[in-house]
Amino acid sequence: MLPAADSYDALVAAFEWRIPPQYNIGIDACDKWADGSGRLALICETRDGQATRYTFDELKSLSDRFANALRRSGVKKGDRVGIFLAQSVETALAHLAVYKCGAIAVPLFALFGPDALQYRLSDSGAVALVTDLGGAQKIASVRSSLPELRSIFCVDTDHADTALQVESFWSALNESPAAFDAEPTLADDPAVIIYTSGTTGKPKGALHAHRVLLGHLPGVEMPQAFFPNDARLMWTPADWAWIGGLFDVLLPSWHHGVAVLARRFEKFDGEAAFDLMQRHAVTHAFLPPTALKMMRAVEHPERWALSLRAVASGGESLGAELIEWGRRALGVTINEFYGQTECNVVVASCATLFEPCFGSIGKVVPGHRVAIVDDTGHTVPRGEPGNIAIHAPDPVMFLGYWRNESATRDKFRGDWLLTGDMGLMDGDGFIRFVGRDDDVITSAGYRIGPAPIEDCLLRHPAVRMAAVVGAPDAQRTEIVTAFVVLNPGYQPSDALVQTLQEHVKTHLAAHEYPRAIHFVDALPMTATGKVIRRELRERVTPPR
Numbered sequence: 001m002l003p004a005a006d007s008y009d010a011l012v013a014a015f016e017w018r019i020p021p022q023y024n025i026g027i028d029a030c031d032k033w034a035d036g037s038g039r040l041a042l043i044c045e046t047r048d049g050q051a052t053r054y055t056f057d058e059l060k061s062l063s064d065r066f067a068n069a070l071r072r073s074g075v076k077k078g079d080r081v082g083i084f085l086a087q088s089v090e091t092a093l094a095h096l097a098v099y100k101c102g103a104i105a106v107p108l109f110a111l112f113g114p115d116a117l118q119y120r121l122s123d124s125g126a127v128a129l130v131t132d133l134g135g136a137q138k139i140a141s142v143r144s145s146l147p148e149l150r151s152i153f154c155v156d157t158d159h160a161d162t163a164l165q166v167e168s169f170w171s172a173l174n175e176s177p178a179a180f181d182a183e184p185t186l187a188d189d190p191a192v193i194i195y196t197s198g199t200t201g202k203p204k205g206a207l208h209a210h211r212v213l214l215g216h217l218p219g220v221e222m223p224q225a226f227f228p229n230d231a232r233l234m235w236t237p238a239d240w241a242w243i244g245g246l247f248d249v250l251l252p253s254w255h256h257g258v259a260v261l262a263r264r265f266e267k268f269d270g271e272a273a274f275d276l277m278q279r280h281a282v283t284h285a286f287l288p289p290t291a292l293k294m295m296r297a298v299e300h301p302e303r304w305a306l307s308l309r310a311v312a313s314g315g316e317s318l319g320a321e322l323i324e325w326g327r328r329a330l331g332v333t334i335n336e337f338y339g340q341t342e343c344n345v346v347v348a349s350c351a352t353l354f355e356p357c358f359g360s361i362g363k364v365v366p367g368h369r370v371a372i373v374d375d376t377g378h379t380v381p382r383g384e385p386g387n388i389a390i391h392a393p394d395p396v397m398f399l400g401y402w403r404n405e406s407a408t409r410d411k412f413r414g415d416w417l418l419t420g421d422m423g424l425m426d427g428d429g430f431i432r433f434v435g436r437d438d439d440v441i442t443s444a445g446y447r448i449g450p451a452p453i454e455d456c457l458l459r460h461p462a463v464r465m466a467a468v469v470g471a472p473d474a475q476r477t478e479i480v481t482a483f484v485v486l487n488p489g490y491q492p493s494d495a496l497v498q499t500l501q502e503h504v505k506t507h508l509a510a511h512e513y514p515r516a517i518h519f520v521d522a523l524p525m526t527a528t529g530k531v532i533r534r535e536l537r538e539r540v541t542p543p544r
Contacts, residue, residue, distance in 0.1 A: 002221045008353045008363060015218065015366035023187040026063065026099035026299075029183075029185060029254035034060035043233070043252065043280065044089050045263040051102030051280075054089055056257070062089075063096035064180035069172040070101050072151030073128060073151040077102035077183050080124045080193065082137075084117065084131040086110040086263040087240050090155040090169060093249065094130040095240075099210070105192045106205075108243035110135075110264075110454050118142035119381050120195050121149060124205060124402060136164045168278065187211040193402050194243050196341050206341045207534075215396025220252040221347025221363045222333035224284050225310035225352050228256040232307075235261040235277065236286040237268055238529075243341050244314065249286050253507075254453055258284075270295040272419050274304040281307040290529035292322055292334070293458075293465055303328035308332050312348075314339065315530055317433045318456025319332060320358040336361050338433065340419055342411065343390045343397045346370050347421050347431050359452060360430035361423075368394055377413030385434055388423040389416040422449065423511050439533055440479045443471035448512050450533070457482060458510040462490040467531040468525050471516060471540035481540050482514035483523060492519035516540070 004013035031037050031054035042054040075081060079281065081098045085091040100107040106124045108117060117138060128151040136154050143149065144163065151168040152410040160167045176212065185191070188478040191210040195203040219226045227452055234253040238245035253260045261280055261310065265272060268291055287295070291300065292313060295301070308330055314337040326334040333351035347370055349362035356362075366368045369391035371379045380386040390397065392415050400408040411417055422434040428495035434440060441448040449469035465485040469480030482500070490496065497517045504513040518539075524532040 002218055003115040012366045017367055019211050019214055023193055023210050024185045025210050026456045027182055028253050030059050030096050039139055040259040050243045053443055063093045065176045066093050066173045067097040067100045067180045067188055068176035075101055075103050075128050079103045080106050080126040082106045082108055082126040082129040084135040087264040100182040102185050104190050109239055109241040113137045114142045121146050124193055136166045159162040169182050185210055194341050204407055207402045208398050208399055213396045216247045216252055216345055218367050219255040219348055220248055222350045222365055223312035223337045223348040228258050230309045231258045232283045233259050234262055234284045235282045237291050238288055243344050260464055270298040277306055278304040283307055283309045285311050286310055287313050288529045289313055297324050312337055319449040321459040329398045343417055347389050357430040360432045371415050377416045382427050385424045388421045391415055394419055413532045452511055455505050458504050463487055465523055469533045469536045476531040481516040483520050483536055484519050
């Protein structure tokens, strides 16, 4: 936990890691709070607004029973167990039970189709799966190609289904003994495989140890205004299958004994998000940039009386416009953070300690060593662009890619893990995100990052969302090309193209304005809400 400090430098100087040799996520996130006090742990709201509350005492009892059910089905230490569910009590119980068994959780995004599921379950060698009826039906079409998958537990049936080859999650749980002795685990024992989104090549399974939860804590506490200060309830629309939902919200909150709200919209709705946070008096939230941009389109957000104390966001650079909107609409300064599945939340902003530097993603989180390095792993001078890199060892860093040693080796240059993102660090220690290594645009000798241009476009009232890529050009190598989703009331036109171009020229830089602008109904997104620029580049790259 971050120590109290009145400045960033004092915070860095006072921080030290305390990672015990033996450590288990399930015990830390649940059992230590199950002391008979009835402490609130989880509020699950259904789509019709019905809310059910669970205490840590109840979660311990239920997860112990399901851990026994897993053991009875043959799951042993080191086995992989898939969890294919949206935010729900069953998702939480499955995670806790898997960790207590010493097995390895494999979270799977609720919207995955059969092919995505087959690849991840096959690659991980999962022996068991927890899912719902819809998930079981998807799995049925690929079950024959998953010989290692022995057991499927279905959460919304009360009896076994021989046709789908599933057994009831709740029947298996209720029929199991209440007492469970958790498997002793070391902090460095594997606990979870989280697959990358697969925007380039096949998804890779990032294998993390139990210590990853402790490694996340400074990077969660800093952008959440020294969490758990003033914290009563945390929420995110991000799926718990992704590292942001699971390790930036659910498990860190439970480490601190703070309750979590489970409510993931089938289709995100800005007004519904405002309403949800007001009704439940949410104090802390992780809102991805895509969610913020959709909430920004909601008129008169002052209609809602919010209880927010802190909001954090990460995944893509926000820019000044969204941060300024957050101050007006949410009543807080949105703190950005940065990381990736392999090594998360290592850079962050913290308005409690310092004003955000617009265009940057913050400063290095205490406990981590982050630098800008060249392609050989040598640090570059302040102000020069290069690879954003994290020094190993680090408690939040992955153990490696599952069954992929060559990809693991390629991720490192010496002791530096290369994120694949380009950035620069200024004289005050702020890190500016320039873009993915393959997102940087080379135009007329300039190296141009898409993020500042996208932020500038978003500040124009006509623009709802924007993404920028480079298009091949014989004279300039590439030209800056923007894809724009318009706000209601605006129509595509040549005049609007010129207006937006002048807007960027005037407010950003003359050499960075988009020479081509395409108006689109929607942007291609990954499941985690990041723009898939590769698809946009393909639209403007002539076929060979």
